[in-house]
C-alpha cells in the first residue's frame with residue numbers, strides 16, 4: 001500500500017496521518033524534532049532539518065506523494081523534494097500563502113475583497129501607509145506570523161513608533177482594522193482532476209489571538225454562506241490547489257465579506273468536520289494528495305469545537321472525558337506551555353439546532369466541564 005509523506009510534526013499532521021491510516025495508507029512524517037504529535041501515529045518518521053538534503057532525498061524516495069502540514073516550508077526544501085515526488089500543495093501555492101502581500105494580491109485577483117493594505121519597508125513608508133489607511137490599523141510581518149504573533153494594532157499615533165521598533169526590520173504590511181461582526185472560515189478541497197468540495201462555513205472566536213471556539217455551521221444568512229463558499233471555490237481554482245485550504249474571512253455588519261488569509265492545509269477551524277461530517281477535512285486532504293476522488297462533505301450534525309490551550313485547557317480534560325456528546329482529542333504534547341494547543345473537544349448537537357441558539361446555549365455543552 002502507498003505511503004504519504006507529511007512534512008511537519010504537529011497536530012494537523014497527526015490528524016492527517018490518522019485519516020490516511022483509515023484509508024489504508026502508510027504515512028512517513030518528516031520533522032526537525034523527535035517525538036512530535038504526528039510522528040507518534042505515523043508508520044515511519046525522519047528527524048532532520050527541513051533543509052537537510054540527504055535526509056529529504058531519502059524521505060522523498062520512500063513515499064509516493066508529499067504533503068505539508070504547515071505553509072512555511074523553506075523554498076529550498078521544495079527545490080529538493082519537487083523533482084523526486086509529487087508535492088501537494090505546490091511550491092507556487094506555498095509561496096503565495098507564505099507572504100501576506102502576495103496572498104492579498106492573489107485574493108483580489110480571485111475576486112475576494114480584502115481590507116485596504118500597503119506594504120511597509122521603512123519608517124517613512126509606515127507613516128505614509130498610516131496617512132493613507134488611517135487608524136486604527138494592524139501592522140503585521142508579511143511572513144511567519146501565526147496565532148497573532150508578529151502583529152500590532154495601531155490605535156493612535158503613539159502606537160506607531162513602538163510597533164515599528166518591535167516588528168522591523170522584517171518586511172511588514174499595514175492593514176486597515178476591520179470592525180468585523182464575526183470571523184468566518186471556509187474549508188475547500190480540490191482534487192487532481194479539478195473537482196472541488198466545500199464544507200459548511202465555520203464561525204470562529206479567538207482568545208488572545210488564538211482560535212478558542214468554532215461554531216459549525218456559522219449562524220449567518222444562507223446568502224452569506226453561499227458567497228463564502230463561492231469565494232473558496234474560486235480561490236481553489238485560481239490556486240490550482242490539490243488538497244484542502246482554509247479561507248479566513250471577516251463578516252461586516254452590512255454582510256460584506258473580506259478575505260483575511262489563506263491556509264493551504266487543514267485548519268484548526270475545521271476540526272469539527274471529524275465528528276460532524278461524512279468525511280473530515282483531513283480525509284479530504286489525504287484523498288486529494290493520494291489521487292483519490294473527494295468525499296461528500298455533507299454535515300450530518302451541528303458542532304461546537306473548543307480548543308484546549310495551555311494549562312487552562314488541560315484543566316478541562318477530565319471533565320471532557322465524561323461530558324455527554326463531547327468527543328475529546330489530545331495531541332500527545334508533553335508540556336502544556338501557555339498558548340500551546342494541546343488538544344480540542346467537539347460537542348455534537350442535532351442537525352439544524354445551532355442556528356437559533358444564542359451564545360450561552362451554544363456553549364452550554366461545555367458549561368458543566
Ligand code: ATP
Nearest residue numbers: 115138145146147148149175176177178206209261
Ligand atoms: P493564524 O493563527 O490564524 O494563522 P495569524 O497570526 O496569521 O493567525 P491573522 O489571522 O492575520 O494572523 O490575525 C489573527 C487575528 O487577529 C484574526 O483572526 C483577527 O481576529 C485579528 N485581525 C487580524 N487582522 C485584522 C484586521 N485587519 N482587522 C481586525 N482584526 C484583525
Ligand code: MG
Nearest residue numbers: 145146147261
Ligand atoms: Mg495565519
Ligand code: MG
Nearest residue numbers: 147248260261
Ligand atoms: Mg488567521
